[in-house]
Amino acid sequence: xxxxxxxxxxxxxxxxxxxxxxxxxxxxxxxxxxxxxxxxxxxxxxxxxxxxxxxxxxxxxxxxxxxxxxxxxxxxxxxxxxxxxxxxxxxxxxxxxxxxxxxxxxxxxxxxxxxxxxxxxxxxxxxxxxxxxxxxxxxxxxxxxxxxxxxxxxxxxxxxxxxxxxxxxxxxxxxxxxxxxxxxxxxxxxxxxxxxxxxxxxxxxxxxxxxxxxxxxxxxxxxxxxxxxxxxxxxxxxxxxxxxxxxxxxxxxxxxxxxxxxxxxxxxxxxxxxxxxxxxxxxxxxxxxxxxxxxxxxxxxxxxxxxxxxxxxxxx
Amino acid sequence: xxxxxxxxxxxxxxxxxxxxxxxxxxxxxxxxxxxxxxxxxxxxxxxxxxxxxxxxxxxxxxxxxxxxxxxxxxxxxxxxxxxxxxxxxxxxxxxxxxxxxxxxxxxxxxxxxxxxxxxxxxxxxxxxxxxxxxxxxxxxxxxxxxxxxxxxxxxxxxxxxxxxxxxxxxxxxxxxxxxxxxxxxxxxxxxxxxxxxxxxxxxxxxxxxxxxxxxxxxxxxxxxxxxxxxxxxxxxxxxxxxxxxxxxxxxxxxxxxxxxxxxxxxxxxxxxxxxxxxxxxxxxxxxxxxxxxxxxxxxxxxxxxxxxxxx
Numbered sequence: 001x002x003x004x005x006x007x008x009x010x011x012x013x014x015x016x017x018x019x020x021x022x023x024x025x026x027x028x029x030x031x032x033x034x035x036x037x038x039x040x041x042x043x044x045x046x047x048x049x050x051x052x053x054x055x056x057x058x059x060x061x062x063x064x065x066x067x068x069x070x071x072x073x074x075x076x077x078x079x080x081x082x083x084x085x086x087x088x089x090x091x092x093x094x095x096x097x098x099x100x101x102x103x104x105x106x107x108x109x110x111x112x113x114x115x116x117x118x119x120x121x122x123x124x125x126x127x128x129x130x131x132x133x134x135x136x137x138x139x140x141x142x143x144x145x146x147x148x149x150x151x152x153x154x155x156x157x158x159x160x161x162x163x164x165x166x167x168x169x170x171x172x173x174x175x176x177x178x179x180x181x182x183x184x185x186x187x188x189x190x191x192x193x194x195x196x197x198x199x200x201x202x203x204x205x206x207x208x209x210x211x212x213x214x215x216x217x218x219x220x221x222x223x224x225x226x227x228x229x230x231x232x233x234x235x236x237x238x239x240x241x242x243x244x245x246x247x248x249x250x251x252x253x254x255x256x257x258x259x260x261x262x263x264x265x266x267x268x269x270x271x272x273x274x275x276x277x278x279x280x281x282x283x284x285x286x287x288x289x290x291x292x293x294x295x296x297x298x299x300x301x302x303x304x305x306x307x308x309x310x311x312x313x314x315x316x
Numbered sequence: 317x318x319x320x321x322x323x324x325x326x327x328x329x330x331x332x333x334x335x336x337x338x339x340x341x342x343x344x345x346x347x348x349x350x351x352x353x354x355x356x357x358x359x360x361x362x363x364x365x366x367x368x369x370x371x372x373x374x375x376x377x378x379x380x381x382x383x384x385x386x387x388x389x390x391x392x393x394x395x396x397x398x399x400x401x402x403x404x405x406x407x408x409x410x411x412x413x414x415x416x417x418x419x420x421x422x423x424x425x426x427x428x429x430x431x432x433x434x435x436x437x438x439x440x441x442x443x444x445x446x447x448x449x450x451x452x453x454x455x456x457x458x459x460x461x462x463x464x465x466x467x468x469x470x471x472x473x474x475x476x477x478x479x480x481x482x483x484x485x486x487x488x489x490x491x492x493x494x495x496x497x498x499x500x501x502x503x504x505x506x507x508x509x510x511x512x513x514x515x516x517x518x519x520x521x522x523x524x525x526x527x528x529x530x531x532x533x534x535x536x537x538x539x540x541x542x543x544x545x546x547x548x549x550x551x552x553x554x555x556x557x558x559x560x561x562x563x564x565x566x567x568x569x570x571x572x573x574x575x576x577x578x579x580x581x582x583x584x585x586x587x588x589x590x591x592x593x594x595x596x597x598x599x600x601x602x603x604x605x606x607x608x609x610x611x612x613x614x615x616x617x618x619x620x621x622x623x624x625x626x627x
Contacts, residue, residue: 139608143358
């Protein structure tokens with residue numbers, strides 16, 4: 001209402017009413033948006049904040065009614081214990097090696113394949129692209145067993161070989177999605193680039209390596225990030241193909257069982273609740289330890305990530 | 317590989333452009349090799365497995381032919397399979413109906429300019445980063461433990477629940493002033509919201525990408541014609557997002573069908589991981605695969621004609 005009054009040039013009362021209505025709606029929408037966003041952000045952050053607050057608690061704090069979010073006996077001890085318990089140094093190194101290997105290979109292969117689908121009109125392109133879609137649709141369970149048996153027959157189990165071969169040939173799980181993203185990205189680039197490059201005497205390979213790759217950095221970072229993150233939490237494939245390789249995902253998946261084995265208090269009478277509280281704290285701290293590297297990477301890659309989200313129009 | 321060789325042959329006259337286009341095969345060669353070796357062959361094998369019983373031996377495996385027995389066993393004898401498949405269809409329908417509208421709505425809001433948008437986006441995409449695979453199920457397992465705890469050690473656990481379980485949010489807000497049945501509904505809804513937000517990550521990204529492809533000039537001209545935001549939405553935003561809605565529908569259906577929390581998938585997975593019942597598990601996977609394919613086919617057939625492509 002007020003802002004309409006403040007606009008002195010409008011003399012027509014009808015128009016004025018319309019404007020004020022518009023303003024009220026706008027205000028309501030803004031209010032609704034703010035509530036919605038804050039609500040969702042809270043829902044997303046709440047479990048995380050919860051774990052952070054819990055990870056600094058002594059277990060007596062957990063069943064102390066007066067303690068809510070801030071620990072009374074503030075202690076970093078849990079982190080040290082959890083690190084020792086899950087053997088953090090080793091599994092972190094293992095996971096980083098595996099994830100980097102897999103995601104570098106996938107980012108490279110999917111970008112190349114996506115480029116091929118986006119910039120060349122060859123015979124059978126539609127059919128071949130349908131195969132990419134098929135890769136997305138086939139449940140991994142259908143092909144997992146034969147893959148396992150084949151890798152076993154080729155003596156490739158228990159090494160990085162299965163991961164390398166799947167990543168290099170762009171058929172690892174979710175590679176279909178990445179090829180799709182890369183294809184969309186390259187489709188959006190003007191055709192004139194190719195023509196100009198051809199006139200300057202660059203062949204298709206030269207065009208790709210010296211022109212296209214440079215502008216493809218956002219999409220490659222995005223694929224890298226997606227694939228890295230997915231591999232970080234992935235357990236099925238690692239379990240099957242490289243069963244004695246300890247990763248963070250594998251450790252976390254079994255943490256319930258390994259925590260249940262811990263006995264507290266050196267033989268004294270410890271209540272079930274205290275045991276449970278301790279387990280919960282360890283679980284929260286270990287989960288945080290597993291997520292922290294991802295968060296750090298996200299902070300650095302976030303800009304690229306959102307940039308390529310903005311640019312990639314993903315039309316089917 | 318064969319196709320690549322064929323393409324180099326002088327089968328038809330080629331212009332410079334055609335020759336250039338054929339280098340496309342070179343770029344997609346890695347995928348073609350990978351598809352043949354690691355998708356096509358395993359799919360054929362798995363199809364054969366589904367008609368056999370598999371024994372794992374030292375040097376590999378042996379097949380014991382069973383004919384249609386595996387399929388008959390699953391469809392006729394095993395009551396669990398039919399139950400599971402109905403459950404997974406129900407879950408998928410529920411997921412799709414919630415996730416697609418929600419992510420569209422969230423993307424609409426996040427694509428508009430407002431203060432703190434960068435932070436809001438960073439938070440919205442956070443689940444995509446931190447809640448994949450095993451990491452996503454950790455919380456679920458913990459809440460199961462919470463329930464067990466409240467049964468086993470009621471008093472102590474109650475006070476603990478106050479400080480950290482999922483329903484503490486509800487307790488915090490209503491602190492006992494509402495009847496318990498209502499509280500339960502609300503707490504279920506809130507934990508459900510979290511689950512759906514996590515599931516919507518990629519879809520929100522796809523929708524934001526889609527919304528950004530709509531040219532602002534469309535809105536400008538319609539505003540000049542005097543259209544309201546409401547009309548703009550239904551006449552421009554919604555139809556222009558058609559392809560993305562279809563893509564997200566398909567993605568959500570696949571995601572939900574192949575999710576590990578899906579009873580059928582976890583059952584097939586357990587059979588395969590335990591290296592037993594290979595034949596039956598393969599048959600179940602194939603039936604399931606065909607069911608997914610039929611559902612996707614129906615979705616495509618119904619929506620493809622209605623979707624507007626701006627090309």
